[in-house]
Amino acid sequence: MSDLEMKNISVLIKPSSSNCNIRCEYCFYYDESTNREVFDYGFIPISTIDIFLKKIFDLVTESVSFLFQGGEPMLIGIGFYKEFEKIVKKYNKNNVRVNYSIQTNGILLNQEWTEYFYDSNYLVGISLDGIKNTHNKYRLGKNKSGTYEKVLDAIDLLKKNKVQFNILTVVTNE
Numbered sequence: 826m827s828d829l830e831m832k833n834i835s836v837l838i839k840p841s842s843s844n845c846n847i848r849c850e851y852c853f854y855y856d857e858s859t860n861r862e863v864f865d866y867g868f869i870p871i872s873t874i875d876i877f878l879k880k881i882f883d884l885v886t887e888s889v890s891f892l893f894q895g896g897e898p899m900l901i902g903i904g905f906y907k908e909f910e911k912i913v914k915k916y917n918k919n920n921v922r923v924n925y926s927i928q929t930n931g932i933l934l935n936q937e938w939t940e941y942f943y944d945s946n947y948l949v950g951i952s953l954d955g956i957k958n959t960h961n962k963y964r965l966g967k968n969k970s971g972t973y974e975k976v977l978d979a980i981d982l983l984k985k986n987k988v989q990f991n992i993l994t995v996v997t998n999e
Contacts, residue, residue, distance in 0.1 A: 832887040840905060841896040842866040846932055847972055850963040868901045871908050882916035889921055894928040903941055910945060931979030939986040949990040951980055959999050
């Protein structure tokens with residue numbers, strides 16, 4: 826293996842920058858974004874992804890894992906992920922193993938998204954902070970109401986469509 830090759834690469838991508846469709850009371854990324862000169866860099870251009878993926882597949886020899894998180898990574902839209910996957914196929918000339926995962930609050934999850942996640946073998950991480958009262962205390966929708974029921978609906982949809990998922994929980998004193 827030369828100096829310019831790597832067996833395995835894991836990449837964390839924030840395609841929506843600090844954009845989010847809810848406002849969690851404890852969100853570290855929101856706090857960090859308020860301290861930057863530019864709060865929100867907007868959605869990542871697909872042209873940047875093309876350059877980036879070419880470089881990744883020039884380096885990797887065995888496997889690459891792409892994890893999308895945010896802000897809320899689903900805000901960029903499903904078209905971004907479909908195009909991302911096309912570009913991966915374009916540059917993956919050596920047929921390295923590719924893994925996809927996404928960490929989401931689940932609010933935007935619908936049938937189209939779950940079918941896509943199933944077909945592309947995504948591992949979906951859903952943010953759910955325990956029981957209803959605990960979750961709704963910190964994970965507030967834009968109208969300042971809790972998001973617990975919407976998240977449970979998203980989990981049911983993932984189960985119904987046999988999408989692999991896990992739960993990310995923030996543990997607080999409550």
